[in-house]
Amino acid sequence: VGTLDVASQLASFRQTIDNIDAALVYILAERFRCTNEIGLLKAEHDLPPADKSRQDRQLARLRDLAENARLEPEFVDKLMHLIFSEVVRQHEQTAAMRQARQPVTK
Amino acid sequence: VGTLDVASQLASFRQTIDNIDAALVYILAERFRCTNEIGLLKAEHDLPPADKSRQDRQLARLRDLAENARLEPEFVDKLMHLIFSEVVRQHEQTAAMRQARQPVTK
Numbered sequence: 001v002g003t004l005d006v007a008s009q010l011a012s013f014r015q016t017i018d019n020i021d022a023a024l025v026y027i028l029a030e031r032f033r034c035t036n037e038i039g040l041l042k043a044e045h046d047l048p049p050a051d052k053s054r055q056d057r058q059l060a061r062l063r064d065l066a067e068n069a070r071l072e073p074e075f076v077d078k079l080m081h082l083i084f085s086e087v088v089r090q091h092e093q094t095a096a097m098r099q100a101r102q103p104v105t106k
Numbered sequence: 107v108g109t110l111d112v113a114s115q116l117a118s119f120r121q122t123i124d125n126i127d128a129a130l131v132y133i134l135a136e137r138f139r140c141t142n143e144i145g146l147l148k149a150e151h152d153l154p155p156a157d158k159s160r161q162d163r164q165l166a167r168l169r170d171l172a173e174n175a176r177l178e179p180e181f182v183d184k185l186m187h188l189i190f191s192e193v194v195r196q197h198e199q200t201a202a203m204r205q206a207r208q209p210v211t212k
Contacts, residue, residue, distance in 0.1 A: 013147070020136060021137075025168055028130075030126060031130075032177060034122050038116065069132050071131060072192070079130075079188060
């Protein structure tokens with residue numbers, strides 16, 4: 001196998017990676033659109049931004065799926081913690097913005 | 107809007123999140139299958155596991171896509187650094203396993 005073959009093999013793999021990454025960005029954008037809706041709903045009804053038992057169920061389910069897909073469960077844990085903390089940050093922001101808009105009525 | 111409505115709205119959003127997360131797990135599994143192939147190719151040809159200029163180009167492109175999708179660019183940075191470090195860890199593992207299998211010939 002010559003150097004050119006290696007370069008073109010590498011370029012082909014990288015095209016796949018670039019396509020997958022674009023899909024990841026768009027699917028994650030949709031996920032945050034959905035959690036923003038949840039954030040609004042929670043803020044409207046004074047529900048807490050984070051729900052630990054829901055997160056535990058999500059993690060357990062995704063670890064099972066990861067095993068099935070042969071993805072490292074530790075990686076899934078790290079990914080979900082990154083996503084969860086971003087969601088909570090956004091929920092807190094939503095709640096703070098609502099509070100700033102509304103005069104205290106009590 | 108009653109409590110039941112809120113609960114069923116929340117349940118519906120959560121179903122979307124669960125579907126998206128399953129898609130994320132499977133798409134990420136495929137991404138690591140692809141980077142594993144790259145790792146093997148690099149190890150075979152003694153290429154370094156990480157390529158900083160390639161990573162910089164990936165990040166710049168994904169920040170643009172994120173803006174288009176209305177996803178926080180800072181979140182994309184964090185996500186890609188998590189993915190990059192996992193890939194480099196796996197590439198180093200691949201290189202070490204190859205070295206352990208082959209007797210030194212020099």
